[in-house]
Amino acid sequence: MRVLVIDDDPFARSLLARQLSELAIQEVELVDSGEAALSRLARGMPAFDALIVDLNMPGMDGVQFLRHLARQRFRGGLVLVSGEDADILRSVAKLASARRLRVAGTLHKPIALESLGQALGAVPTFAESTVMGDMRRTYDEQDLRKAIATGQLVNFYQPQVRMIDGAVAGVEALVRWQHPDDGLVFPSDFIPLVEQSGLSDELAGAVLAGALRAARQWRGAGLELRVSVNVAMDNLFALDLPEKVVNAAAEAGVPAECVVLEITESQVTRDLDRLLDVATRLRLKRVGLAIDDFGTGYSSLAQLRDVPFDELKLDRSFVHGASSNPQLQAILRATLDMARQLGLRTVAEGVEDREDWDNLRDMACDFAQGYLIARPMPAEAILNWSSDWRAKGHQRLVKPQ
Amino acid sequence: MDASVLRKIIGDDEASVREFLALFRQTAQRQRAEMHAACARGEGHQSAAVAHKLKSSARSIGAQALAEFCVEIESAVTAGNLALLREHLVAFDVEWQREKLAIDAYLGDGDGG
Numbered sequence: 359m360r361v362l363v364i365d366d367d368p369f370a371r372s373l374l375a376r377q378l379s380e381l382a383i384q385e386v387e388l389v390d391s392g393e394a395a396l397s398r399l400a401r402g403m404p405a406f407d408a409l410i411v412d413l414n415m416p417g418m419d420g421v422q423f424l425r426h427l428a429r430q431r432f433r434g435g436l437v438l439v440s441g442e443d444a445d446i447l448r449s450v451a452k453l454a455s456a457r458r459l460r461v462a463g464t465l466h467k468p469i470a471l472e473s474l475g476q477a478l479g480a481v482p483t484f485a486e487s488t489v490m491g492d493m494r495r496t497y498d499e500q501d502l503r504k505a506i507a508t509g510q511l512v513n514f515y516q517p518q519v520r521m522i523d524g525a526v527a528g529v530e531a532l533v534r535w536q537h538p539d540d541g542l543v544f545p546s547d548f549i550p551l552v553e554q555s556g557l558s559d560e561l562a563g564a565v566l567a568g569a570l571r572a573a574r575q576w577r578g579a580g581l582e583l584r585v586s587v588n589v590a591m592d593n594l595f596a597l598d599l600p601e602k603v604v605n606a607a608a609e610a611g612v613p614a615e616c617v618v619l620e621i622t623e624s625q626v627t628r629d630l631d632r633l634l635d636v637a638t639r640l641r642l643k644r645v646g647l648a649i650d651d652f653g654t655g656y657s658s659l660a661q662l663r664d665v666p667f668d669e670l671k672l673d674r675s676f677v678h679g680a681s682s683n684p685q686l687q688a689i690l691r692a693t694l695d696m697a698r699q700l701g702l703r704t705v706a707e708g709v710e711d712r713e714d715w716d717n718l719r720d721m722a723c724d725f726a727q728g729y730l731i732a733r734p735m736p737a738e739a740i741l742n743w744s745s746d747w748r749a750k751g752h753q754r755l756v757k758p759q
Numbered sequence: 760m761d762a763s764v765l766r767k768i769i770g771d772d773e774a775s776v777r778e779f780l781a782l783f784r785q786t787a788q789r790q791r792a793e794m795h796a797a798c799a800r801g802e803g804h805q806s807a808a809v810a811h812k813l814k815s816s817a818r819s820i821g822a823q824a825l826a827e828f829c830v831e832i833e834s835a836v837t838a839g840n841l842a843l844l845r846e847h848l849v850a851f852d853v854e855w856q857r858e859k860l861a862i863d864a865y866l867g868d869g870d871g872g
Contacts, residue, residue, distance in 0.1 A: 368786065369782060369786045369816045370812070370815060372779070373769060373779065373819060376769045377768065377770075380770045414811055416808060441812075441815040441818075467815035467819070468768055470768060471767065
């Protein structure tokens with residue numbers, strides 16, 4: 359493992375260097391400022407698996423540094439260190455995760471050797487995936503149109519299971535771009551372009567068609583799953599959307615009630631009447647409507663008030679690690695309580711370890727999705743995964759009643 | 760100071776423990792001078808920034824009382840009270856002399872400046 363230490367205090371740097379050597383980590387570089395770290399990272403190879411960052415630095419402080427790091431799309435693990443109190447560390451960690459940085463641990467100074475070891479233990483070796491901003495391929499509208507037309511956009515599926523008995527209930531379709539030169543490209547790298555280019559409808563259509571084809575095949579093999587497809591709020595303004603969805607489902611031979619549209623809101627809703635018209639007709643046709651990433655961005659109580667959702671998806675940022683965070687616990691409990699009273703099905707995203715699972719189950723959340731259950735996988739892998747899960751996987755998690 | 764605190768941080772190797780205590784003594788000595796100089800220039804924030812670092816270092820060698828004086832220095836500056844800062848710096852000095860003697864005694868040299 360290769361580690362970069364960023365701390366302006368020479369004594370703290372020496373301590374960390376000594377601790378890392380005690381942990382048998384040999385490849386260590388030390389710098390005294392955020393600026394120095396960024397210029398080291400910009401040189402590229404060899405890439406770092408983890409950065410240990412002191413948040414209190416003169417010049418560029420830790421928060422500014424993380425902003426630059428996010429812009430460079432640093433993919434390694436971050437260990438955040440501060441002499442400040444736990445609240446501040448937690449806020450910064452939250453901020454870092456929101457910017458899609460991977461926080462492996464937050465440590466209060468002075469750092470116990472054991473805690474440092476644990477934090478670094480949580481860092482998978484990401485070095486090969488450290489992608490610098492300028493080395494990243496960018497795509498244009500033409501690339502994207504071609505990708506849609508030639509079927510380079512493929513769906514991966516992440517299972518959702520019922521918490522009470524572990525039954526496999528559904529999957530969320532997650533689009534990936536199988537790029538002929540660049541390999542698998544993730545949505546965060548092309549969805550903004552989709553939206554700018556006005557290709558949201560095409561993309562949503564392609565993803566839905568793929569998901570329905572997969573659902574048909576699974577049903578053929580005796581596995582009846584609900585399929586959830588992500589749809590931007592913009593798509594919901596198309597008055598013919600309900601017919602399109604119902605026709606596509608009918609053509610594929612999948613009941614409309616097995617389709618869930620997950621709605622993410624990225625801007626303030628403009629035309630409420632029209633939205634309500636489309637959403638209500640979808641529900642009349644028994645298509646499910648889920649409010650995605652609930653609690654983040656514009657996915658809010660106002661949406662819940664105005665749109666007839668029947669499913670609420672808890673964002674990962676409220677789920678993972680909640681059992682050891684009193685603030686998250688309070689938010690989770692209140693949200694699940696509210697969802698129950700509104701008669702909404704609840705799905706927790708980001709269930710990544712046993713603690714997350716037990717915590718959500720104790721709060722009577724309906725369904726769980728996350729790495730603990732399964733990572734997203736190609737359609738062909740679902741049947742095998744499902745019989746594996748039934749045979750042994752879920753026994754780990756579901757207590758006999 | 761409390762060497763057992765430092766051992767929890769860097770491990771049990773006695774040579775390293777001694778090395779870090781000596782490094783702390785040297786660093787703290789310099790930082791103490793920096794805090795006084797900054798205070799004399801009326802740059803309270805500079806004193807507080809140094810105190811912040813020294814606070815963590817002091818905790819890492821188990822010099823809790825010294826760390827608490829650093830906290831006081833930081834909060835005097837946050838409160839914008841330079842007179843109070845000067846007072847805390849004096850109190851810090853007294854505690855520092857005590858800690859330095861303890862480190863000198865542990866290292867058995869007493870030549871830390």
